Amino acid sequence: MQHTLPVTAYTLTYNEAHQLRDVLESVKWAGEIIVVDSFSTDGTVEIAREFGAKVISTEFCGFGKLRNLALDAAKHDWIFSIDADERCTPELADEIRRELEGGPAFDAYLVPRKSHFLGKWMRHSGWYPDYRQPQFFNRARMRYADDLVHEGYVLNGRLGYMHEHILQFPWPTIEVATAKLQRYSTLMAQRYAAMNRRVTLGRLVGSPVAMFLKIYVVQQGFRDGWHGLVLAGLYAYYTFLKYATLWELRECRR
Template sequence: MKIPGRVPISIVVITLNAERTLKQALESVAEWADEIVIVDSGSTDATLHIARQFNCRVIYRKFNGFGSQKQYAVNQAKNDWVLVLDADEIVSEQLANEIAALFISDLPICAGYTLPRNLIFLGRVLQHSGQNRQPVLRLFNRRKGHITPVPVHESVQVEGPIGQLSGLLIHYSYGSLHDYVLKMNQYTTLSAEEMALRHKKANIPLQGLRFLFTFLKIYFFKGGLLDGYPGFVWALLSAVYPVIKYSKLQELHDGDEKLKTRPELAFDRL
């Protein structure tokens, strides 16, 4: 289906050195979306040059957590309907047509819509591993919803009915294992800091069991072994992730305990 004119929605993207995938992401929406808003937190690569090629509205904002940054981007949109797109996600042609069809006769009847997302990992689509057609709520009326204000693993919450679309959102999240490790380090730190603020404790003796349970769940019960070598690596790294997260939480707790007994150490943090 050829999309008749511009669809009255705003695409909102947050970026930081996203040149690897940004061009493909913008190409998938530039021809039909009414507006693209990019909130950048200080890119030093070709990200801003790519954004200007697609006539995006670019705004600088210091990063202070994924939830807050994305909500700020949503607030800058001129349209009520927004599609929150990561810089490493591509809207398939089928999904673009489905989104356009919602607006052809009238405004959408739901407050938001989930989109099925597939992950590309180590050059392969994970057909299993708990990542096949994973529904994510990304298209919504910003007058009826918001993004949760958490540092990491944010989500969209709406008041009203939620519909489902079937066209794929394709996620090229990790260009290499090096990229994965960098993101895991960032995300586990943010998660540990958020849990520390909620005074959550790390149960260190359970970490071995947590690792084993997570690996077995993804690799066997969710069929990761059917995804070959990428499925094995995904299950392994996914099992390592919570161990690192809770270990960092324990590290923060130990640091706070040292400050209580030796307050002079606080000067080391200045």
């Protein structure tokens, strides 16, 4: 792609120096790049500035609020959201260009992701096409919910689908996976506590089992071989941690 597009691409970071160059290189077609950083200490900000990105430094206040902060700072109405563990493919960039040149038919687009676990593209286990919130959208039509984690969105317009993919590499090792799951389980427990959700024996014991069966059986994780089995186990572990931490917050920290 020879010319940049009237699109603001943004990403959220905290100590992402090990992979930030790859993600920013993949969105150099965007007319503006914003990095919302929660005071990284590993050179993340310096790398962002090498790419000419606008850097916004702020305390972590929840993923939803951080994403809305990026929208408010953008100079373009069309936004491309990409996480630090994702890569925009050239084919997707070309599809975005064609949409803009032809006049977008929708106000927001879900983008399919090829998500990799321990180096393997997971075709099952609920990981494909693995849509999250719309990743290409008009900010005049969409905002994020102010959630700590697993943030929702409000769309006042039409929702479409892109055909080309984003590549995602969220869990390259078990160590990285468990560290992320511990963080997200704590944030989710805090969110549940704020909602006054209670912990029952069924949730603490039954929910992890149900999650394992959902990933491995219902979503056919068994077709991903050992990777699918281990992934289902990790999701069960996350589910147990989430409710155990909620129990701790409600019963042990009064």
